Amino acid sequence: MAANTNTDAPVPDILAHAAETASAAPSIHNSQPWRWEVDGDRLELYAERSRQLTATDPEGRMLTISCGTSLHHARLALAGWGWQAEVDRFPDGDGDLLARIRLAGAIPITAEAEQLLRTIGHRHTDRRPVANRPVPSDALQALAAAAYAEGARLQLLHVEQVDDLASATAHAAEIDAADPTIQNELSEWTGGERSQLGLPDEVIPSRPPQTNVPSREFSGSGSLQIGDNHDKSASYGLLYGDEDNPLGWLRGGEALSALWLTAVRLGLGIMPISEPVEVPAGRQILRRTLSYLGWPYLAVRVGVPADETEPEATPRLPASETVHKH
Ligand SMILES: Cc1cc2nc3c(=O)[nH]c(=O)nc-3n(C[C@H](O)[C@H](O)[C@H](O)COP(=O)(O)O)c2cc1C
Known part of the structure; x- marks a missing residue:
């Protein structure tokens, strides 16, 4: 100390x-x-x-x-x-x-x-495919413990549950694709050149990664070069809690930060997957995955990074826009 x-x-x-x-x-x-x-x-x-x-x-x-x-x-x-x-x-x-x-x-x-x-x-969010090496189980337990200490829980998904997550995500993606308001919002926030807010092309894969759980389709033409690996060695977890209300979500976010920083400390990469939780039908599928024991906040892909380089940083607003001192 x-x-x-x-x-x-x-x-x-x-x-x-x-x-x-x-x-x-x-x-x-x-x-x-x-x-x-x-x-x-x-x-x-x-x-x-x-x-x-x-x-x-x-x-x-x-x-x-x-x-x-x-x-x-x-x-x-x-x-x-x-x-x-x-x-x-x-x-x-x-x-x-x-x-x-x-x-x-x-x-x-x-x-x-x-x-x-x-x-x-x-x-940083790492949207590149992960290495063909499983995540050690003690590392996964450390992530679950970090989330638990913040008042939320991380359910580590077994193979059939990953299939549930994949179908909930694919279903949500179909709903999003058919909704012009969501598509407009996506192009307002993602793709192209961005210096303060939203996702620039550099952090969006230039082609869809090979994966079991579909990645979110952002707007624009991504320029992030990715390898040919398939995500088959990735682990998936579902962050959840007792309450589907603002206090539960706030604690869920604190837990997400805690587990993510713990993952970085252990040399692991995280990609959040929130699309299935954003639509009621996806939440329903994931509620079943949780045996109705809690409310899903967000899924995460956890993996051993395949690339030596750190993922690209995403820009931020200047502090003067988000921090005010009286
Ligand atoms: C609540 C939440 C939901 C997110 N959902 C997704 C997602 O579905 N797909 C994805 O690729 N990234 C997702 N992200 C990652 C954000 O896009 C990312 O945090 C943001 O662009 C800032 O980049 P950074 O994490 O590299 O700093 C999510 C992050 C949060 C906190």
Whole structure:
């Protein structure tokens, strides 16, 4: 354990720095649907509805999961700098104020917090096919434990359940393809050149990868070069929880961030698969996969990266757009 080295900085600066660090978090279509407000000794996380994908995500499920990943990044930044964060989720009940953070004193910095904080800059969505090597089962257990510690669960899928996920995803893809509003939204957010929001061509595969579970079809002509491997050695998990409501989704997002950063630390790649959860028919199939024991938040593909290189980074909004200090 290391001592806290950051005790002299003014509290609002520490909180703003944590919020800036949290802008590296993953979000649906890279919509970054969060707004951080620093108000004296409080850091507040708001849902930014102007960046909600209203056709794809009318209920705000994926928006709230995305905000949860940002919340976990901010918490992790504070822990990695030696601060105990007190987090109040939905302090005003329902609404767009998702969480309020206060510093509750200095704590020793654990090696785990420090390492996870360091992984933030190396975490990217990896849409390339994975290597033909199975993911070690103790690594999968570590991901499940990371999700569990954040109040959600990861069900690791066996072969038949991967088939369920594949059919739920294919079904959702058909629904999306037939819906012009969703298609318009997809071209608004994905493909082409992008410097702040959305997915640029560089992170979209130039041709459909060979895989058991179909990848999402984005707009534009992707330029990400991919190998010929088939994803047959990938593992799949379903992140889920007890509640299909904003608090459950927020915790689900925190769990997604925790398991993803843990995966990066273990040298594994993650690709979220949210399309089947976005449509009611897909959610129904996945509810059955969970034996009705919970509500699906999102699926993940976990794999040993086939490429030596880090996946391409996706751009972000400048911090001045997402972090406001009063
Ligand atoms: C809630 C959520 C849903 C996502 N769904 C998908 C998906 O279905 N397919 C996909 O390729 N990426 C998906 N992503 C990954 C985002 O596209 C990615 O996080 C974003 O573009 C930022 O890129 P980065 O993760 O490389 O920083 C999802 C991410 C989140 C947080």
